[in-house]
Amino acid sequence: MCDRACYQSRLSACCSREGIITFFADVVINLLRSEESDVEALVKVLNAESAGFKCVYLGPAGCLWRVKPIVCQMFLCEPAQARVFSEHPEAEAEWRDLERRRKQFTWPDRPVLFDAIERYFIAAGCASPLMYLHQSPGLLRVKRKAGI
Numbered sequence: 718m719c720d721r722a723c724y725q726s727r728l729s730a731c732c733s734r735e736g737i738i739t740f741f742a743d744v745v746i747n748l749l750r751s752e753e754s755d756v757e758a759l760v761k762v763l764n765a766e767s768a769g770f771k772c773v774y775l776g777p778a779g780c781l782w783r784v785k786p787i788v789c790q791m792f793l794c795e796p797a798q799a800r801v802f803s804e805h806p807e808a809e810a811e812w813r814d815l816e817r818r819r820k821q822f823t824w825p826d827r828p829v830l831f832d833a834i835e836r837y838f839i840a841a842g843c844a845s846p847l848m849y850l851h852q853s854p855g856l857l858r859v860k861r862k863a864g865i
């Protein structure tokens with residue numbers, strides 16, 4: 718359904734070349750769970766010339782990540798939600814709970830896992846443009862409002 722309705726028609730940001738936000742912690746977690754060959758495949762696509770509209774990590778067999786970025790894992794467009802929840806109304810409450818739990822990892826209005834991972838690597842002298850929890854003006858504003 719999703720492939721024909723959104724991806725091939727380019728109506729959705731899901732799996733588009735610039736449609737995902739990858740957090741630094743997503744990369745760390747993926748690398749910790751990946752085999753060397755998985756990492757080599759990621760490096761190869763990142764070093765290749767980007768062609769087309771699709772996500773650079775989307776290969777012929779699907780996503781190249783062993784542990785997909787949380788933004789990708791938690792993406793379920795409104796038409797898909799409507800279809801699934803109309804057929805399985807009990808799934809909607811479970812989905813809302815998953816969305817709430819996702820914020821425990823990514824939304825810095827209190828100490829979160831992704832923030833701690835970034836802080837650890839920053840203290841070790843690493844820097845990355847993917848360190849949104851320490852660099853994004855919007856997320857830094859959320860932290861200030863929360864008194865963090």
